[in-house]
Amino acid sequence: MEFKEAKNKFVQTWGALGSQWGINKTMAQIHALLMVSNEAVSMEDIMEELQISRGNASMNLRALMDWGIVYKEYKAGERKEFFTAEKDLDELAVKISRERSKREIKPALKILKEVSTIEAKDSAEEKHFVDQTTKLYDFVLKADNMLDKMTEFNDNWLGKLVMKIMK
Amino acid sequence: MEFKEAKNKFVQTWGALGSQWGINKTMAQIHALLMVSNEAVSMEDIMEELQISRGNASMNLRALMDWGIVYKEYKAGERKEFFTAEKDLDELAVKISRERSKREIKPALKILKEVSTIEAKDSAEEKHFVDQTTKLYDFVLKADNMLDKMTEFNDNWLGKLVMKIMK
DNA sequence: AATAACTTTCAATTATTTTTGAAAGTTTAA
DNA sequence: TTAAACTTTCAAAAATAATTGAAAGTTATT
Secondary structure, three states, X not given: OOHHXXXXXXXXXXXXXXXXXXXXXXXXXXXXXXXXXXXXXXXHHHHHHHOOOHHHHHHHHHHHHHOOOEEEEEOOOOOOEEEEEOOOHHHHHHHHHHXXXXXXXXXXXXXXXXXXXXXXXXXXXXHHHHHHHHHHHHHHHHHHHHHHHXXXXXXXXXXXXXXXXXX | OOHHHHHHHHHHHHHHHHHHOOOOXXXXXXXXXXXXXXXXXXXXXXXXXXXXXXXHHHHHHHHHHHOOOEEEEEOOXXXXXXXXXXXXXXXXXXXXXXXXXXXXXXXXXXXXXXXXXXXXXXXXXXXXXXXXXHHHXXXXXXXXXXXXXXXXXXXXXXXXXXXXXXX
């Protein structure tokens, strides 16, 4: 396999993986492209490589910057903007976790708390509901905190994390 | 908040969370509904509660069973089928992890391996590509193995619990 | 202050995914 | 074996999400 083919395959695969996890395909592809580029890339070049429109490129670059995993760069003497991706994978994982936690998990937790604290009356049905949603709340909270804890560690985070969880 | 409202809110929230993570909304909603039901539910009742068509219910129940997180149940003297969800949350997490690993991570790893092992020639660009995709391969592999390890740990824990219950 | 070189926005279009519903399929009972 | 009670399938329709492209916006240069 030659370089160009490999690069394209990687970008396509990363895009597909992204969309399976609720991240828009183009966003994941732009990120993939920047990850494997050894220097900052212009919007023009991104449009060219991925065959996408200016608007699409602009919006998804904005989203990637909002996620904190892509940065703008300016080159001396150049009017246009260039982009680079966060290339440290631990850092990348941390930022994605944080963002998804903030945007999706935290709001869901809030609702879970609400619904799990209704007055259970005496029917078995209602008791089961309260019991199950309470367990779910605890579980999701624990899982979410685990992700937070990950950010505290650097190397051998798995081992340290297991130690911490198991006390 | 009264029970019916809470239940509905929970089902809607779980559905929204699912779709943000690449799981179809109805599938997540059916799962939510079954999770908080203290007894097996018929397809008819699922259709009624979620206001969905028979085809939709049938297909998503099939998918949930393929994921191994919803089971069919038969009631004596009843022709129709009833459904229950896996309610143990650790077990649920394990099954979802396994399934997503098998369906999405493993195939992506295969491609990552392929593209990271091309002949790097001597350009800095190609060297960076190989370096970055190799790191990514290692990272994803490590994360994926971690899920396996947790699964194993969980199995043991469950096994021990089962032994304990059975004396 | 006019123009050139860019980027952003967003209504309209296009692509993708989900859902429907009725026909076909299956199983049980009489 | 026939019919009734169910479930599954899948082409078409509907809903949702992503993308385009041109106008509006911004910033730097002359």
